[in-house]
Amino acid sequence: MSPEQPDGFREGLRHASLRDCEVRYLRVGTGTPVLLLHPLRMQLDYFRPLLAHIDTTSVEVIAVDLPGHGGSSAPKADYLADYFTAATEQLLEALELRDVTVVGESIGASIALGLAARDNPRVARLVALNPYDYGRRGGIRRSSTLANVLFTAMLWPGIGSVVARSETKGILRRVLQGGLRDPHALPEGLLDELHRSGSRPGHPRAFRSLCLNWRSWIAARERYAAIELPVTLAYGQDDWSRPTEREANASAIPGARSATIADSRHFSCLDKPREIAQLIGG
Numbered sequence: 638m639s640p641e642q643p644d645g646f647r648e649g650l651r652h653a654s655l656r657d658c659e660v661r662y663l664r665v666g667t668g669t670p671v672l673l674l675h676p677l678r679m680q681l682d683y684f685r686p687l688l689a690h691i692d693t694t695s696v697e698v699i700a701v702d703l704p705g706h707g708g709s710s711a712p713k714a715d716y717l718a719d720y721f722t723a724a725t726e727q728l729l730e731a732l733e734l735r736d737v738t739v740v741g742e743s744i745g746a747s748i749a750l751g752l753a754a755r756d757n758p759r760v761a762r763l764v765a766l767n768p769y770d771y772g773r774r775g776g777i778r779r780s781s782t783l784a785n786v787l788f789t790a791m792l793w794p795g796i797g798s799v800v801a802r803s804e805t806k807g808i809l810r811r812v813l814q815g816g817l818r819d820p821h822a823l824p825e826g827l828l829d830e831l832h833r834s835g836s837r838p839g840h841p842r843a844f845r846s847l848c849l850n851w852r853s854w855i856a857a858r859e860r861y862a863a864i865e866l867p868v869t870l871a872y873g874q875d876d877w878s879r880p881t882e883r884e885a886n887a888s889a890i891p892g893a894r895s896a897t898i899a900d901s902r903h904f905s906c907l908d909k910p911r912e913i914a915q916l917i918g919g
Contacts, residue, residue: 646663646665646685646688649664649665650662650663650708651663651664652708653728653731653732654731655724655731656727657712657714658704658709658712659710660702660703660704660709660710660728661681661701661707661708661709662681662699662700662701662702662728662732663681663684663699663700663701664697664698664699664732665688665693665697665698666691666693666695666696666697666698667693667694667696667697668693668694668695668696668697669695669696669697669736669738670696670697670699670734670735670736670737670738671696671697671698671699671738671740671917672699672700672701672725672729672734672737672738672739672740673687673698673699673701673740673745674701674703674725674739674740674741674744674745674746674748675700675701675703675706675707675741675743675745676742676743676744676745676769676816676904677743677744677769677776677777677844677847678777678813678831678835678844679706679707679743679831679904680702680706680707680708680830680831680834681700681701681702681707682707682826682827682831683742683827683904683907684698684906686824686906686907687906687910687913687914689910690910690911690913690914691914691917699734701725703724703725703744703745704716704720704721704724704843705839705840705843705844705846705847706834706840707830707834708834710839711837711838711839711840711842712839713842714843714846715846715850716843716844716846716847716850717850717853718744718747718751718853718854718856718857719853719857721744721748721751722748722751722752722755722857725748725752726752726755726757729760730759734759735759736759736761737759737760737761738761738762738763738764738917739752739760739762739763739764740763740764740766740913741763741764741765741766741768742766742767742904742905743766743767743776743903743904744769744847744854746766746767746768746769747765747768747770747854747857749763749764749765750765750768750770750857750861750864750868750890751857753864753865753866753868754857754861754863755860756863756865761866762866762867762868762869763866763867763868763869764868764869764871764913764916764917765868766871766872766873766898766906766913767871767873767876767877767903767905768870768886769854770854770855770857770858770886771855771858771878771879771882775851775855775877775878776851776877777812777815777816777903779877780812780815780816780877780903781811781815783808783811783812783815784815787800787808787812788848791848792848792849797845797849798841798842798845801841801844801845802841804832804835804836806828806829806832809828809831809832809835810823810828813828813831813904816877816902816903816904817902817903817904817908818873818874818875818900818901818902818908822907822908823904823907824907858886861886861889861890862889862891864890864891865891867892868890868892868893868894869893869894869896870886870887870890870894870895870896871895871905871916872896872897872898873897873898873902873903873908873909874897874898874899874900874901874902875901875902876901876902876905877902877903883895896916898912898913
């Protein structure tokens with residue numbers, strides 16, 4: 638894919654009504670449809686650096702704010718892995734997308750793998766980046782002492798709701814930088830958008846529900862053996878996942894092509910957007 642600036646980003650923003658949620662999404666370009674699913678506590682703006690390396694004259698990019706994230710609504714629901722997978726299926730149907738390459742990072746990767754395990758007929762292939770499907774004390778809690786304290790406290794009754802509503806921009810910056818090899822790869826504009834979105838009605842509750850339901854992301858791995866689609870499974874060299882967890886996924890997904898993204902941690906689309914674009918194109 639040749640680099641191209643994501644012209645018309647704002648003009649490409651739209652909204653879709655799903656069964657219990659209004660979701661914001663971006664649709665730009667023409668050609669092979671590529672659906673982008675962002676990590677936890679991110680939103681579609683996360684993919685701006687990646688879009689700069691995708692040729693939208695041959696690729697149609699659809700990026701979505703998952704329920705409870707970004708500009709999407711946050712319905713009262715249990716934010717289980719299956720809830721996000723079902724919402725993504727509804728979006729594929731609403732937009733009448735076919736032969737889609739689904740590219741997900743973190744929980745986005747786990748959702749993509751869940752779609753494939755369900756044998757969704759609209760999905761053609763997957764690029765799963767740093768799936769968020771491991772460990773009792775897994776994921777972002779491994780990124781730093783601060784993140785471990787905050788995300789542990791968020792699980793506690795009573796105080797957990799207070800912690801979820803008490804995010805500051807400075808705390809958010811420090812936690813997210815724990816997922817980057819290069820802390821300067823976190824755009825200030827993205828941080829501003831995330832901080833704004835995090836205070837929208839229902840969003841703190843939705844994020845806490847996602848964290849409380851961490852077991853559902855691990856349980857979803859049991860279905861990976863049913864995947865029959867082509868899968869590229871890629872991990873940042875210094876992702877939070879452990880080698881045994883990466884190997885377990887590679888073994889569970891039939892025929893998975895494995896890749897390592899050098900000089901990258903968990904948020905590889907920020908650390909190495911050019912390399913991720915090449916994986917998508919490959």
